[in-house]
Each structure stands twice: as C-alpha cells, then as structure tokens.
Amino acid sequence: MSNPQPTASPDDARSTRVAIVGAGPIGLELAVALRRCGIEFELFDAGSIGNTISWWAPQTRWFSSNERIAIAGVPLLTSDQTKATREQYLTYLRGVATQFEIRVHTHCPVVNITRDEQNSGQGSGRFAVTTKPGGRPTVWSAEAVVLAIGGTDFPKKLGIPGEDLPHVDGYLRETHRYFGRNVLIIGGRNSAIEAALRLHHAGANVSLSYRGSELPEDHIKYWLLPEIKGLLAAGRIADFTGTLPVQISSECVQLKSIDDGSIAEVKADDVLSLIGYEQDKTLMRTAGIELSESMQRPTYDENTMQTNVPGIYIAGTATAGTQSSKYKTFLENCHDHVDKIVAHLSGRHIDSAPLQYRDQIMTQPES
Ligand SMILES: Cc1cc2nc3c(=O)[nH]c(=O)nc-3n(C[C@H](O)[C@H](O)[C@H](O)COP(=O)(O)OP(=O)(O)OC[C@H]3O[C@@H](n4cnc5c(N)ncnc54)[C@H](O)[C@@H]3O)c2cc1C
Structure with a gap:
C-alpha cells in the first residue's frame, strides 16, 4: 500500500x-x-x-x-x-x-x-x-x-541499588506469569493499583509500597478505590504505604518507613515499579x-x-x-x-x- x-x-x-x-x-x-x-x-x-x-x-x-x-x-x-x-x-x-x-x-x-x-x-x-x-x-x-x-x-527510574536486576520491571506483563509468586508493586496511582488488583485476582501474593502516608485517592479511578482499600485493610494485599524502597536484591526488597526510618524486608520474586x-x-x-x-x-x-x-x-x-x-x-x-x-x-x-x-x-x- x-x-x-x-x-x-x-x-x-x-x-x-x-x-x-x-x-x-x-x-x-x-x-x-x-x-x-x-x-x-x-x-x-x-x-x-x-x-x-x-x-x-x-x-x-x-x-x-x-x-x-x-x-x-x-x-x-x-x-x-x-x-x-x-x-x-x-x-x-x-x-x-x-x-x-x-x-x-x-x-x-x-x-x-x-x-x-x-x-x-x-x-x-x-x-x-x-x-x-x-x-x-x-x-x-x-x-x-x-x-x-x-x-x-521509558519507565521512570527509582534510583536505588538493584533496580536493574532481571526480576525488576517497569511494565505489567501477562498476568498468568505471576501466579503463585510474591510480587511487590511500587507505586500508588492507577497503573500500580490496577496491577495490584489484577495480580491479586490472578493468584499472586501481592505487596504494595507507596511513598505517601496514605494512598493518593484523587489519582485513583473511583471504581478501583473501594476494592484496593478493602483488600489492604483485610491484609489480603500487604500494605506498605508510607515506605520507600531503598535496595533490591534477588530475593527481597528493603522498604524504609517515612515515619521512623525503620527498614522492613519484603520477599519478592518479581518487583513491578509502576511509578510513571x-x-x-x-x-x-x-x-x-x-x-x-x-x-x-x-x-x-x-x-x-x-x-x-x-x-x-x-x-x-x-x-x-x-x-x-x-x-x-x-x-x-x-x-x-x-x-x-x-x-x-x-x-x-x-x-x-x-x-x-x-x-x-x-x-x-x-x-
Ligand atoms: C495503562 C494505560 C492506560 C491508559 N488509559 C488511557 C485512557 O483511558 N484514555 C486516554 O486518553 N489515555 C490513556 N492512556 C494514555 C494513552 O497511552 C495515550 O492517551 C495515547 O496513547 C496517546 O496517543 P498519542 O498518539 O499522543 O501517543 P502514543 O500512543 O504514545 O504514540 C506515540 C507513537 O510515537 C512513536 N514514536 C516515538 N518516538 C518515535 C521516533 N523517534 N520515531 C518513530 N516513532 C516514534 C511510538 O512508538 C508510538 O507509537 C493510558 C496509558 C496507559 C499506560
């Protein structure tokens, strides 16, 4: 043509x-x-x-x-x-x-x-x-x-050690591939929230790290909000709001609390950095x-x-x-x-x- x-x-x-x-x-x-x-x-x-x-x-x-x-x-x-x-x-x-x-x-x-x-x-x-x-x-x-x-x-960079490891990704892939895996999602806006919900329903063990002390509700589609809030409150998606990732290794991610600087280690087979x-x-x-x-x-x-x-x-x-x-x-x-x-x-x-x-x-x- x-x-x-x-x-x-x-x-x-x-x-x-x-x-x-x-x-x-x-x-x-x-x-x-x-x-x-x-x-x-x-x-x-x-x-x-x-x-x-x-x-x-x-x-x-x-x-x-x-x-x-x-x-x-x-x-x-x-x-x-x-x-x-x-x-x-x-x-x-x-x-x-x-x-x-x-x-x-x-x-x-x-x-x-x-x-x-x-x-x-x-x-x-x-x-x-x-x-x-x-x-x-x-x-x-x-x-x-x-x-x-x-x-x-390009996906935005986190600027922390370990973010170039092969299990760290700026794109959500076919959800089937995450079944039964520990997935840490970094981010708190639509892409991150939608990924968290989809992967939870696809049988992944999902954790969510967001840098603010609360989810940014006015940046999240109104139909996603009640479900993510419910799943976080029930502990079915592990809630790490108020944390910043500081280091990624092949097995876990270190998350630093924005309140007291304490470090939590979260196991992650896959890390999805969905921050824009x-x-x-x-x-x-x-x-x-x-x-x-x-x-x-x-x-x-x-x-x-x-x-x-x-x-x-x-x-x-x-x-x-x-x-x-x-x-x-x-x-x-x-x-x-x-x-x-x-x-x-x-x-x-x-x-x-x-x-x-x-x-x-x-x-x-x-x-
Ligand atoms: C998960 C997700 C959901 C979204 N949902 C919505 C939504 O509901 N509504 C909405 O309006 N928007 C939505 N968006 C944003 C949406 O992607 C854009 O609105 C839309 O794609 C913009 O169209 P565009 O033609 O301006 O740019 P794009 O679709 O980004 O197209 C740009 C094109 O330029 C090409 N290109 C770039 N550089 C070069 C180069 N040097 N040489 C040759 N080609 C080049 C790229 O390959 C690409 O094909 C969403 C985005 C995401 C990630």
Whole structure:
C-alpha cells in the first residue's frame, strides 16, 4: 500500500510534504485528516502502529469511553458495549489504517531531523528526516514535520541499588506469569493499583509500597478505590504505604518507613515499579525545539501546534512532555491538535473527533 498523492517537491524519491513521526492514535488520526485534504505525507513509527498501547498488559481496558478515544470519526464499538481493551483498540487502529489506505513505515524510528539544505530553495525550508529501518539510515526530505511521539518512552527510574536486576520491571506483563509468586508493586496511582488488583485476582501474593502516608485517592479511578482499600485493610494485599524502597536484591526488597526510618524486608520474586514513564527528548532536542525550563515541555503555539522551529509541529500527548504528577493530557483531549495542524497546513477547517463529544472533550477529560 502507498500514500499515492503526487509529489511536488525536489527530485528525490524519498520526498514528501509532511513527515509524521509516531503512528499512535493521534499520528494516525492526523494521517487520515491529511489524506482527506489531499496533502501528501509519510507516517513513521519506531514500532508497530499503536506501539505505546501494545506494551500495556494483555486485556487492559481503556479508562476513557470508546467515543472519546475513537479517531477520524470512525466508531469504536465493542460487542458488549464496555470500554475497549488494548487488543480491541489495536485491532481498531489496524482497521482505520486499512480503511483509509494509510501506509505506515513500521519499525522505522526517526533518529534525526535537520534542515535539508540540499533541497531547500529560497524562502522554502525543508527538513531532512533520518529514519533507521533495520538499523539502515534512510533520509526523507519533508516540507513539514509533525512529532506525534507520545510521552511514555521509558519507565521512570527509582534510583536505588538493584533496580536493574532481571526480576525488576517497569511494565505489567501477562498476568498468568505471576501466579503463585510474591510480587511487590511500587507505586500508588492507577497503573500500580490496577496491577495490584489484577495480580491479586490472578493468584499472586501481592505487596504494595507507596511513598505517601496514605494512598493518593484523587489519582485513583473511583471504581478501583473501594476494592484496593478493602483488600489492604483485610491484609489480603500487604500494605506498605508510607515506605520507600531503598535496595533490591534477588530475593527481597528493603522498604524504609517515612515515619521512623525503620527498614522492613519484603520477599519478592518479581518487583513491578509502576511509578510513571518519561518522554525521550532526544529527537526534539536534535530538531532544535525549545523545552520549557521547569517541566522540559516542548514549546509550541497553541493555535497552530507549530513549535519554535517553523515547519515542525507537535501533536498528542507529546505536547505535555513527561507528565509527572496527575496526568492531564490524554488522547481524549488531544483530537483538536489534528484539526489545528491541518488548518494551518491547508487553510481548511476539519473536525476529527466524534462530533457529539467534541465540546465535552475540550473541557472535561474523563481520564
Ligand atoms: C495503562 C494505560 C492506560 C491508559 N488509559 C488511557 C485512557 O483511558 N484514555 C486516554 O486518553 N489515555 C490513556 N492512556 C494514555 C494513552 O497511552 C495515550 O492517551 C495515547 O496513547 C496517546 O496517543 P498519542 O498518539 O499522543 O501517543 P502514543 O500512543 O504514545 O504514540 C506515540 C507513537 O510515537 C512513536 N514514536 C516515538 N518516538 C518515535 C521516533 N523517534 N520515531 C518513530 N516513532 C516514534 C511510538 O512508538 C508510538 O507509537 C493510558 C496509558 C496507559 C499506560
């Protein structure tokens, strides 16, 4: 499959008007919008489409309603009307790409973005976008670049001895593998709480360490809270709120009390450190995008999504940088980025989000 619009640019087989970096939901939604406007593009992803969602644990459900995470106006339906699982959503993304004949360069990381001096004429700057499919550098020339690269590239580090041991993980895997094992979960927000509940029900012996003296209730989905509180109170999930992990060995983890500094040793065959994720800033830095001093967020114009580098745009959760405390930027409140970029590139207005939810999406994210 190809993205078969005519190319009006230099005499280079690898030339396009817009290079979209990231084939998550927002990158794909943008590709469909550009296709509808007849704007030529190429879409690259370091992994498969929906790469971020593909590392969620099997059968994880979205917190958002299906209407809010549907893209390009294509309904996302589930046979039992519940919120979509990771698997259903990845299937949906493949369906959207197929329906609109979007060619995605998968497993094709973009590793560098510079000015394309060779192909830039007077007053018309272009970019050289270097990709590395299979480790082979390949350069595309593009008039504009959109970074839809998300913000969850690496699990955050604990910064303690032992965290690189093989049984320490920043991702919840297939729950079956934890059956009958001692699992220590570090963290107290949604991912950690959901993992604790799922692994408890999957037959693991779960302990939960959280650094605050109480669970952060306003960071936990209201339907998870009563169950986790009940299981902790009953001692069915071992409660180590008010502790900080200080050292991990192959058999146990030392947890230090935030009250009196005393150390507890917790046996752990597996340690899940679910304390959030960090954005990889490398590409933004090489492209010359300014990052805000305090939060290291990319700088951009909220009306057009154009960054401080004219011709380079940013879209989706990538705009928020590394979200450190309560996440505020989600797929469900990023659909308008697509509209703004298309409007700026084409001079046309387009609505990408499902219409009946458009107003609510802007003001009240559900997640
Ligand atoms: C367990 C869990 C549950 C969640 N539930 C919800 C929810 O209910 N609702 C919600 O709105 N959000 C939820 N999120 C957040 C959700 O992941 C994002 O909202 C959504 O994926 C953002 O879409 P995006 O297109 O902006 O970025 P992403 O989906 O992160 O896509 C970015 C893409 O860019 C690619 N990429 C990055 N760097 C490069 C590069 N250099 N070259 C090429 N490709 C690159 C990545 O491989 C990835 O495919 C959840 C997250 C987690 C972890």
